[in-house]
Amino acid sequence: MALIFLAISCQNSENIxxxxxxxxxxxxxxxxxxxxxxxSLASDFGLGNDQLIHTNEEGQFSLSFxxxxxxxFSLGRNKLYLSPGDELYLEVDYRDPEAAVFNGASxxxxxxxxxxPFPKSGSYLEGGRxxxxxxxxxxWALAKAKTEERRKALQELEATEEFMxxxxxxxxxxxxxxxxxxxIYGSFKDFWEYSEKKxxxxxxPLKDEINSLAAGLMQDKxxxxxxxxxxxxxxxxxxxxxxxxxxxxTFTPYMIEYDKMGAWSTQLELAGLTEEMEQETxxxxxxxxxxxxxxxxxxxxQSYEALNxxxxxxxxxxxxxxxxxxxxxxxxxxxIYVDLWATWCGPCIAEFPAFEELKNDYANDPIAxxxxxxxxxxxxxxxxxxxxxxxxxKEYAINRLDxxxxxxxxxxxxxxxxxxxxxxxxxxxxPSDPQTRLLLDSYLKAxx
Numbered sequence: 048m049a050l051i052f053l054a055i056s057c058q059n060s061e062n063i064x065x066x067x068x069x070x071x072x073x074x075x076x077x078x079x080x081x082x083x084x085x086x087s088l089a090s091d092f093g094l095g096n097d098q099l100i101h102t103n104e105e106g107q108f109s110l111s112f113x114x115x116x117x118x119x120f121s122l123g124r125n126k127l128y129l130s131p132g133d134e135l136y137l138e139v140d141y142r143d144p145e146a147a148v149f150n151g152a153s154x155x156x157x158x159x160x161x162x163x164p165f166p167k168s169g170s171y172l173e174g175g176r177x178x179x180x181x182x183x184x185x186x187w188a189l190a191k192a193k194t195e196e197r198r199k200a201l202q203e204l205e206a207t208e209e210f211m212x213x214x215x216x217x218x219x220x221x222x223x224x225x226x227x228x229x230x231i232y233g234s235f236k237d238f239w240e241y242s243e244k245k246x247x248x249x250x251x252p253l254k255d256e257i258n259s260l261a262a263g264l265m266q267d268k269x270x271x272x273x274x275x276x277x278x279x280x281x282x283x284x285x286x287x288x289x290x291x292x293x294x295x296x297t298f299t300p301y302m303i304e305y306d307k308m309g310a311w312s313t314q315l316e317l318a319g320l321t322e323e324m325e326q327e328t329x330x331x332x333x334x335x336x337x338x339x340x341x342x343x344x345x346x347x348x349q350s351y352e353a354l355n356x357x358x359x360x361x362x363x364x365x366x367x368x369x370x371x372x373x374x375x376x377x378x379x380x381x382x383i384y385v386d387l388w389a390t391w392c393g394p395c396i397a398e399f400p401a402f403e404e405l406k407n408d409y410a411n412d413p414i415a416x417x418x419x420x421x422x423x424x425x426x427x428x429x430x431x432x433x434x435x436x437x438x439x440x441k442e443y444a445i446n447r448l449d450x451x452x453x454x455x456x457x458x459x460x461x462x463x464x465x466x467x468x469x470x471x472x473x474x475x476x477x478p479s480d481p482q483t484r485l486l487l488d489s490y491l492k493a494x495x
Contacts, residue, residue, distance in 0.1 A: 067129050070109040071137040071148075073102055079123060079141055079423075080448065083110065086119040086126075086273040088305070092312040092343055093456070094350075099448065117209065119273055126160040128153070128210060156206055162197070163217065166274055169228030170221040181238040183229060183249055187256065190225035194218050213272045219260060220274050226253065227281060243286045254291050261293060267301045276305070304336050312347065316456040319474040320351055354454065354473045360464045361452040365419060368432055368439035376468055378415040382490055384475070384483075385462035386418045387455060390431045395459040401478035405487075412491055413466065421447040421458065465490060 073081060081102060085095030100122075102108045117130040123141040135151035149157045168174040171193040178186065201214055230249050234241035239249075250257065264282065269275040279302060288294045298306070311331060315324055328348065332341060352358075360383075362376040375383070386402055388395035406416045422428040422444060432442050447455065453462065453473055463475040463486065471490065476482040 065113055065115060065131040066111055067114045067131065068109075068111045068134045069137065071107070071135075071139065073100070073106045073108065073123070074138060074140040074146075075142045076102075076106065076123070077141070081108075082122075082448075083127075084121045086121055088270055088276065089343055091276060091305075092308060092347060093316065093454075094343055094346055117207070118271070124165070125157075126163055128156050128160060155204055156210065159200060159204055159214075162200070164193075164221055166221070166224050166277060169232050170224040172225055172228055172232050175232035175235055178229065178232050178236060181233060183226070183253060186229045187226055187253055190222045193225070194222040197221070209271075213269070216264070216269050217272060217274055219264065220278055223257065223260060224278065224281075226250065226257065247286050247290045247292070250287065250292055251290050257292055258295065261296060265296050265299060265302070267299055270301065270305065279306075301337060304340055307331065307336070308340050308343065311344070315347065315351065316454065317474075319354065319472075320348070351454065353452070354470060356470055356472060358470050360462075360468045360470050362468075363445060363449050363452075365417075365443035365445055368429060368442045368444070371440070373443065375417070378417060379468040380466055381413040381415045382466060382471075382487065383415045383417060383462070383464040383468075384487070385464070386416070386478070387421060387450070387458050387460040387462070388418065389420055389422045389458060390424075390427050391422070392458050398459055398478050405478050405483070409487065412487075414487060414491075418442055420444045421450070421455075423447075463487075 069083070081100040083098040083100060084090070085097050087095060089095060090097070096112070096114070098110055098112050100108050100110055114129060114131045114133075117128065120127045120129055122137075122139055124144045125139050125147055126144075127137075129135075130153065133151065133153055135149065135153060135157065137150075137157065138148040140146040144161050147157070147161045149155075149161075164170040164173065169178075171190050172178050172186070177189060198215070198218055201211065201218070204211070206214075227246075227250070230239075230246035231241050233239055233249075234245075239245055261282065264275075279298075282293055282296050283298060284293065288296075308331075311324075311327060314327070318324065320328075328344065332344060353361075360375070362374055365373045365375060367373060375385070384405070386395075386398070388398075390396075402416065402418070409416075418441075420428050420443065425444060428444060431437075432439055453460075459477060460473075461475040461477060461483075462473050463471040465471050471486070476486065
């Protein structure tokens with residue numbers, strides 16, 4: 048259970064500024080990213096107010112940042128609800144969210160949130176550990192009992208009306224998610240073989256209870272809660288609606304626009320601002336989409352302007368497998384083709400033969416082929432290099448966070464920079480794509 052130390056402030060509310068001040072300690076963090084992740088709606092489109100945390104050798108840190116309105120954040124596996132002016136001390140254990148220690152005016156809220164279940168673990172099913180039988184009614188009873196237990200804890204809090212409303216809605220989602228997750232976790236225990244048809248068949252007997260609980264959920268005000276946004280598609284699942292579950296639930300216009308925004312944002316992150324994307328963007332901006340979405344589109348586009356062809360490339364520090372540091376800019380004078388990969392990335396590994404073939408075919412040309420791993424398990428990376436007898440002085444690694452300027456969301460990803468260290472494409476074609484050779488040849492011929 049999280050520990051709470053209350054701090055009473057005599058500060059006049061009119062004097063509270065918009066900064067959030069956090070200090071504390073991260074425990075058992077290992078190689079996990081030390082980031083306070085913003086979970087606002089804007090964060091779903093890569094526009095979150097994320098904060099990088101720098102710790103000393105004991106894991107201690109201090110952090111201060113601007114916050115315009117209350118909202119949800121995550122730190123490791125812990126969920127936080129922060130407001131402008133918050134001052135909070137926290138000790139967070141990556142392995143055990145409920146072991147967190149809080150000290151500050153919002154300590155009781157944070158302690159409550161340290162006990163919320165994880166939707167991706169089936170909420171109250173806890174990864175299947177609480178699933179004891181194939182009886183759907185038993186799982187429903189479990190979800191209902193756990194929900195009431197959490198509701199009592201929520202009602203004991205002194206919090207804003209918005210927080211109480213959003214967290215009450217979370218309880219509904221967790222109860223629903225528990226029963227919706229039962230079919231897949233039941234298949235892990237060999238109760239049945241999972242399929243969408245089987246899922247619907249199992250849930251139909253509880254159709255009335257599920258629909259009663261879900262009534263009134265589809266409201267735009269709940270879009271502030273990350274769990275609600277995560278479950279949106281589940282709430283309009285055609286397979287479930289076909290058997291009468293969630294049949295009355297439909298997206299509001301704002302939710303439809305959110306779905307369109309998600310598709311647009313994902314495509315931009317995967318391929319950059321192509322001609323096709325420019326057309327889609329113009330159509331989206333010309334539509335009746337909500338003004339806050341339009342503002343997000345403009346902000347995201349501005350953040351990608353620095354990645355346009357002809358712009359200066361961003362320099363980063365690479366570390367080769369011998370422990371030597373090298374600046375990416377040190378390859379200036381040649382074309383630079385960067386392969387961003389990881390040992391756990393299947394599509395990345397599949398491109399290795401083509402990458403090596405490019406290196407061999409262009410060995411006599413002024414092209415630097417630079418493989419850069421984003422592995423956090425550096426031991427696994429070293430073992431991979433040794434197994435495949437790769438040259439350790441020419442294999443590099445980097446912390447993924449250091450590639451933020453290049454908007455690296457997924458891998459594999461390929462960068463092509465010219466000999467003046469300017470961008471040709473930060474969404475370059477993969478090694479096996481014939482366009483890669485055409486692109487390289489065109490720049491080699493143009494070189495004076």
